[in-house]
Amino acid sequence: MLHEMLASYTQNNDEERLLLTKLNHYFDPVYYRGSYDYHHIPDMMETRNLFHNFMTSGWKDGRSPSRLFDTIFYLSTNPDVVELGINPLLHYVLYGKKEGRRAIRPQAILRQEFDESAKINQQSIQWTGEIDPASAITLEKLSTLIKAAIVQNRLLLSISHDDYKMTFGGVQNLIEDEQLAFARHGWTYLHISPTVYPVALADDVTADMFVVSLRLNGKLIGRVPFSYLLELASLLVKDGCQITVIVHHLMRSSPELITQLIQRTNERPIIWIHDLFSICPSYSLLRNHVTPCGAPNMDSISCMICDFGKERKNHIRRIQEFFRINKPDVIAPSQTALDKWLQQGHYAYDKAAVVPVARLLMDNNPMPIPTQTVKKPLRVAHIGARVFHKGWSTFEKLALEYADSGKYEFYQLGYALIGSLPGCVKHIAVETTHDNRDAMISTMLKHRIDVVINWSMCAETFSFTAHEALAGGAFLIARKDAGNVWPAIQQNCPEQGMAVETEEELIALFADSKFTQKLATAPRRLGFLFPAENTAHWIMKTRN
C-alpha cells in the first residue's frame, strides 16, 4: 500500500528510494511509538511497520512522525493540503518545503510553555479556611504538643512554600538538614507551609482563613488556621520562650500575616533568598515564563506584556513593606544571588550573608582520559528536570541537530519518563532522595558522561545540577547569563567548563571538529558534593 502510494509520485525505483530517504529523515520510530499509549501500541514493533503505520493511518489520527514535523500544525495552516487528502508529510517533502511552508509551529515549545503556565497563573484560588477534620487540631492540643516539645526554651518557626518532606529539591533538602541540625542543639523546630497553592503571594487573607500545615521536629502534626500560631507565639513569649522566625519562601504566604507573627516573637527574623521571588513574582526572572528578563524597570514594555507584570507592582509594594517593618537578616546561597538581590531589591535589612547550601571539593588528580575516548562518540547529557526553563528544549534541539553526526551520543538523566523523548536521546532514570543525594553523580559516572549542557534559562541562585555535573567529572557547558551557573564553574574548576552566550552559538559550536576535540581532551576531575552550612550553623556562629 505504501509502495503504491509512493509509486504514484515517482517515475522509477531510484526516485522512490530517494523519496523514502527524504521521508525517513522526518521519521523517528522511538518518538512515534511514544505517541501511542503503551497498552494500545498496534502490532508494529519493527521500525518499518511503524513508518508504514504513520504513512497510511497514523497521520489521520493527528500523530506526528517526529519532533521535526507537526502533522496537526501542517494541516491546520494548509487547508489546500486537507482538501487534497494527501499525507501531509508526503506533501511537505514533495512540494511544501520548496514552497516555503513550515513543518512545525514556530517557537512551538516556548508558546506552549507560556500558554500553559499562564493558565496555571490565572487560576483563581479560594482561601476557604476549611480544614479537613482528619488533619485538624485544636489550639489547646497544638499548645500542649509544642510546649511538650520545647526543651531549651528555644523555638524556630520555619516558613516555606511547601511541605519539605513531601517534595524533593534543594530548598526542601536544606530545610530538612536545618531541622536536624537544630535538633542536635536541642532546639525545637516547627515548620509551617500553606495548604493552598497559588504561584504568588497569598491574597489579602485573614489569619482565620489562612490554613497552614505543621511539622514539629519533622513530624506532621496537622493543619491549623494561622491565627492559632499568632496566639501560641504570644503565649510562649510570655512564658519566656525565645522564638525565631526563618522565612525560606514567601510564595503562597501572606507577608502581612507573617509580619504579625514576627512581631509576636523576640528575635530578628531570617529571610533566605533561595530565588528572586522577592524581586518579581516570576521568581526565576523569566518574562512570560520563557524569556530571561533580569527583572527590568516595571515601566518597561517587558513588564507590560508579561503575565507577571501587572501583579509585580503590588507584589513589590507588599514585600518592600515586609522588609521595612521586619528589617531581617538576609541569607543567600551564593554571592551571585546576594549581589543580584542587593542590586535590585532595595529592601531594608540588618545583616546580609552568603551561606552556600552545598560544597564541592574537586579531586586534585585529573581523571584518566581513555585513549579511545577521542575516537568514540562523546556522551553529552542534560541532567535534572526535563523542563523548558532548565534548558531541556535547547538540549533537545542540539540532540536533533547532531543525532546523525556520529560524533556525539545524547543522554538525559532525570526522573522517570512520561511520554516520549526523541529517539536520539537515551533516557536514564535517576531517583535522588534525601538518603541518596549522590544518585545523579553516581549515575553520571556509571554511564561515563563526558559533557553536561546546563542551559538553564533562570537566574539560578545556586544550581545543584551544575555542581553535580562537575562532581560527576563532566565538562560543563553553561549559558553565560544563568545566575550562579557560570560563577560556580569559575569558582570551583574553571578548566572544566565554559560559558556560551546564545543558543545559536551553542549549536554552531558542536559542528566544529576542533571544539569536539577540545571537549574530548579537556582536563577533567571528579569531585565530592556534600551539604554545607544552614541556618543552624549561621545562628550559632553569629548570634550566640
Added chain:
Amino acid sequence: MTSAPTIHCFTSASFAYLDRVRILFQTLRQQHPDWLLWFCLIDKEPEGFHFDPKKENCDFVVRLEDLGIDDLTRWSFKHNVVELCTAVKGKMLCHILEKGAQKVFYLDPDIAVFSSLQPLVDQLDEKDVLLTPHLLHPEKELIGIADNEIGALKHGIFNLGFAAVSNRGDGPRFAEWWRDRLLQFCYEDVPNGIFTDQKWADHVPVFFPNMGIVFDEGYNVACWNLNYRPLSTDDQKNIRAGNKLLRFFHFTKVTWAGEIMLERYSRDRIEVFELLHWYRHQLTIHAPKNLPKNWWAYGIFNDGTRIEDWQRRAYRSHIGLQHQIMDPFAAGPEAFEAYRPAALSNP
C-alpha cells in the same frame, strides 16, 4: 506663554470590537494621560446589554446617529461592518477639528500602544498629515511579494489604521476631501480600485504635498511588515521593531487569519508570540459582558435576519431600489429576493 496644544485621538468600532477599543485606550492613556480620547460608536445596544459611556476609559463617545450624516438609514445599509466603521472616519476627523483641536490622531481599535507617540506629535509641527506605509522595504521572496507587496498594491500603499492630522495648512483640506470620498465610496471593492479608505490614501502625497511619510519602523508594526523589522528585546528590556523602539503594534485579525501571517513573518522571534499572548489575555479581560456573539445592530434587518453582502451590494448598486425602499432594515430580506444573484439561488 502658550500652553501645549491638546492632542485628540479617535477610533471607531462596533460593540464586537469594544474589547479592542478598551485595550487601545488603556495603552494610549498609559503613554499620554493628557490626550483627549474619542470613541465613535457604530452600533446600538442589543437587549440585555448595557453600555455606559462614563465607565469607558475615554473622554467622548459619539454615536453614528450623532454625526449628522444625511440619509443615514439608507447610507448605513450599504456598508458592511468594516466599511461603515471606516466610512465615518473623515466625518469624525472634521468634527474634532471643528471643535478646535490642533492635532488629531486616528488609531484603529485593534492597535495597542507600547511607547510614547510624542515624536509624531512633534512631526505635526512641520507636516500637515502623517501616514504609515504598509511596507518600508522591498520583499525578497516570492511569498512575501505575493502576500505583502501585491497585497499593498491591492489594498493601498498606506495602512489607514493610523493617520495624524494638523489643524492648519493642508490638514483641514485633507480632512474634508477624505470625509467626502468616504461618505460616497468606502467599500471593499478591490476589482473596482477601492478598498475602504486605504486606496484613497494613495492620492495623498500628490494632493496634499505637505504630508509626511512615517519611516520609523516602530510605528504600525503588523504581520505584513514584520518580515523586515523583526522584533527583539533590547538591553533595557524594551521591545524593538527592527532598530527602533516599538511604538504601536497593529493586531490585525489576530483571532483568526492574522496568526498564520504572524507565524509566517515572525522570523521565529518569541517577542511576536509574547505580544500575541498578551493581547489575547487582554481581550479576555476587556470583553464586554452580555454582548450576544456576532452582534452588530446594522448587520441585521429589524426582524433579526442577518443582512447578506449581496443584499447590501444590490441596494447600493440599484438606484431604483434605493428610491423604492426608504428603510431597507424595516423592509426585511424578502424585499431583496428579486435581486439574489443566480450563483446564490437555491437549487
